[in-house]
Amino acid sequence: MSHVHDHHHHDNELDPMAARVRALETILTQKGLIDPAAIDVIVDTYETKVGPRNGARVVARAWSDPDYADWLRRDATAAIESMSYTGRQGEHMQAVFNTDDTHNLVVCTLCSCYPWSVLGLPPVWYKAPPYRSRAVIDPRGVLAEFGVTLPAGKKIRVWDSTAELRYLVVPQRPAGTDGWSEEKLAELVTRDSMIGTGLALEPEVA
């Protein structure tokens, strides 16, 4: 059964997982244990409200405002909360800054821990065995699959999210962006650059 939805086909009644989840929702609703309308709200929250644009605005502010960057380094939870990004899987935040010397990469080898409040729900690859197994032992090989090649001598720091701290990578600000507004800078900040599997976009690419 498991191979069925490895392909990106449309949901339909023949899919065993669709039937299984519907049965569970039906049972719980009939017993008065859940409110299906709350599910709609949860889905809408993560489809339209909470996503990687949140994190991009945090990064853009850190690039623009040294005091904010310093706060983000010392107390990411409070600095991010000041931009109204709070909540589930973002309760305890830590920002890690890429530098000329070190590139940071975030993984959860044990499950799928991810900073929902700033990046939204994790992509499939982040939760899947290949990334979780390889990020800690072969980060350069993993980065190559994302089209990222780091200089040979650059240090790589992999953060395995084994506890309740959630990590946000602050990528390096691209050259040629002096005087840009936060709004414009945020467009350079990709989701992957905040996981560490990407870099911020160059101005001409964005």
Next chain:
Amino acid sequence: MNGPHDLGGQMGLGPVAPEKDEPVFHAEWEKRALGVTLCSGAMGFWNIDESRHARENRHPVDYLSSSYYEIWIKGLERLLTRHGFVSDRDLAEGRAVDGAPQPRRVLKAVDAPAVLARGGPCDRPVATPARFKAGDRIVTRNFSPTGHTRLPRYARGKRGVVEAVREGFVFPDSNAHGRGENPQWVYTVVFDGREIWGDDSDPTLSVSIDAWESYLEPA
């Protein structure tokens, strides 16, 4: 447990294969799976550690051949049956056949945004001072508990350095099994890649974990 979820350093699992312009959900049922899982958790009968263990404590073939939302649903069915909310007969018939205990609360749509925005902080006061400080050399314990733990196998019995003292956090190894929160100090501990993977390791690599105090001994 030394379970199938503990994937750090395993080989042969294939390429990462990132998907371009990936949608938030790949099927309608994934949306419902997320929502049913969060709404069921909101009833208040289990914690995140018990949830994780319910997902992870399964046959490796099952775990590795299931998508992540599939794992969530399998874990959720286990939690709901364990706590008496859903019976095998309910699941077999796809409708409510047997009764269920009263939930402590039911998450209503109107309250969902606030509940999501509040989250579930796991930091707790710890009565004793932190045993370690930044810069201390440590060695991680080598153990193989049959229950839940958050010390990955690749990081057991390894020498590292405490980089940061975090806060007191609920201890998953006991909390997952209903044995209490027993909060401990958590530390970010860094290992050289060669300490973990041997001489062939990428020499530029260092790996950190967040470790509860009882995972660590002075080196």
